[in-house]
Amino acid sequence: MERKVKLQITGMEKKYKNGDGVENINIDVYEGEFVTMLGPSGCGKSTILRTLGGFLDIDKGDILIDGESVKDLPPEKRPTAMVFQSYNLWPHMTVYENLAFGLEIKKVPKNEIKSEVERGLKLVNMTGYEKKYPGQLSGGQQQRIAIARALLLKPSVLLLDEPFSALDAKIRAQMREELKRIQEELNITVVFVTHDQEEAMALSHRIVVMNKGFIEQIGTPTEIYDHPATRFVASFIGEMNFLTKQDGSSVAVRPEDVTITRGEVQGQLSGDVRTIMVLGHFVEVNVEVENRQVIKTYVARNVADQLHMKDRVSLSFAKTFQYCA
Numbered sequence: 001m002e003r004k005v006k007l008q009i010t011g012m013e014k015k016y017k018n019g020d021g022v023e024n025i026n027i028d029v030y031e032g033e034f035v036t037m038l039g040p041s042g043c044g045k046s047t048i049l050r051t052l053g054g055f056l057d058i059d060k061g062d063i064l065i066d067g068e069s070v071k072d073l074p075p076e077k078r079p080t081a082m083v084f085q086s087y088n089l090w091p092h093m094t095v096y097e098n099l100a101f102g103l104e105i106k107k108v109p110k111n112e113i114k115s116e117v118e119r120g121l122k123l124v125n126m127t128g129y130e131k132k133y134p135g136q137l138s139g140g141q142q143q144r145i146a147i148a149r150a151l152l153l154k155p156s157v158l159l160l161d162e163p164f165s166a167l168d169a170k171i172r173a174q175m176r177e178e179l180k181r182i183q184e185e186l187n188i189t190v191v192f193v194t195h196d197q198e199e200a201m202a203l204s205h206r207i208v209v210m211n212k213g214f215i216e217q218i219g220t221p222t223e224i225y226d227h228p229a230t231r232f233v234a235s236f237i238g239e240m241n242f243l244t245k246q247d248g249s250s251v252a253v254r255p256e257d258v259t260i261t262r263g264e265v266q267g268q269l270s271g272d273v274r275t276i277m278v279l280g281h282f283v284e285v286n287v288e289v290e291n292r293q294v295i296k297t298y299v300a301r302n303v304a305d306q307l308h309m310k311d312r313v314s315l316s317f318a319k320t321f322q323y324c325a
């Protein structure tokens with residue numbers, strides 16, 4: 001089936017006066033796709049999201065939604081809706097009024113607004129909360145209302161800027177699952193921003209990994225994990241050991257791709273066990289090899305049971321990556 005491009009960012013550049021910003025941004029987002037901009041603080045992910053929502057003008061390139069350029073449109077004229085980190089609900093309005101407000105502006109008939117608000121509340125599991133004020137809700141509940149409010153506007157593209165970062169870990173995981181369900185149920189196109197790689201991996205069809213204003217790699221979570229295109233991606237996504245060998249070459253290996261054998265094995269890297277930490281169904285074993293470098297490994301409990309501190313061991317690597325320094 002031919003997939004329709006919903007959002008297209010071409011040759012986009014946005015620079016602040018101090019020279020920070022983003023450049024050479026090219027991304028196609030397909031209809032019904034969940035795409036996440038992922039990267040460390042200051043890499044430019046919020047800048048991109050704000051240009052999509054119309055809160056920032058761009059210096060170069062274009063932004064197309066459903067084939068039409070939106071770069072000169074103000075936020076309210078764009079077919080987008082944005083959810084921010086801080087829930088941004090109007091504190092003096094009830095939940096009902098918060099949800100109805102955008103629809104009233106769009107001149108939706110009153111009876112239709114009522115059924116739409118009910119539908120929105122049901123979608124985010126908040127039926128019955130119409131009369132409450134935002135201040136009477138928990139952070140997670142407020143964010144559900146903010147998401148419902150955005151969805152009621154029926155945006156072509158839903159923009160979410162670190163929407164769960166103010167929530168505690170448990171609520172955050174729950175909201176993550178709910179967002180995934182809503183996205184699939186409505187088949188809505190989403191651009192999501194986070195600096196949390198686990199959140200990105202769990203939610204996204206594709207991830208855009210950013211660093212210092214540039215795109216490092218665009219791919220599915222498995223593509224990015226299994227084939228990190230650059231050293232930055234390799235170090236940012238998941239755990240990775242970087243080992244410099246005596247001949248000066250360097251190699252990267254994930255902890256789960258290291259096999260430990262007791263004693264020295266001809267032709268294998270050897271070292272001494274430094275720490276053994278049981279992390280649940282697997283064990284983290286750190287091994288000090290040449291030049292005081294430490295290799296982190298994940299091994300099964302039954303393998304770790306045979307190991308002791310200071311044991312001499314050998315390491316073999318099932319899969320390695322090579323990057324320029």
Ligand SMILES: Nc1ncnc2c1ncn2[C@@H]1O[C@H](COP(=O)(O)OP(=O)(O)OP(=O)(O)O)[C@@H](O)[C@H]1O
Nearest residue numbers: 016018020021040041042043044045046047048195
């Ligand atoms: N209004 C502004 N004026 C000048 N520089 C800015 C402005 N907003 C952001 N920047 C700079 O642009 C770069 C990208 O910022 P941006 O907020 O897009 O990053 P981010 O990846 O979203 O980071 P965070 O996760 O911390 O929000 C940073 O170096 C930041 O300091």
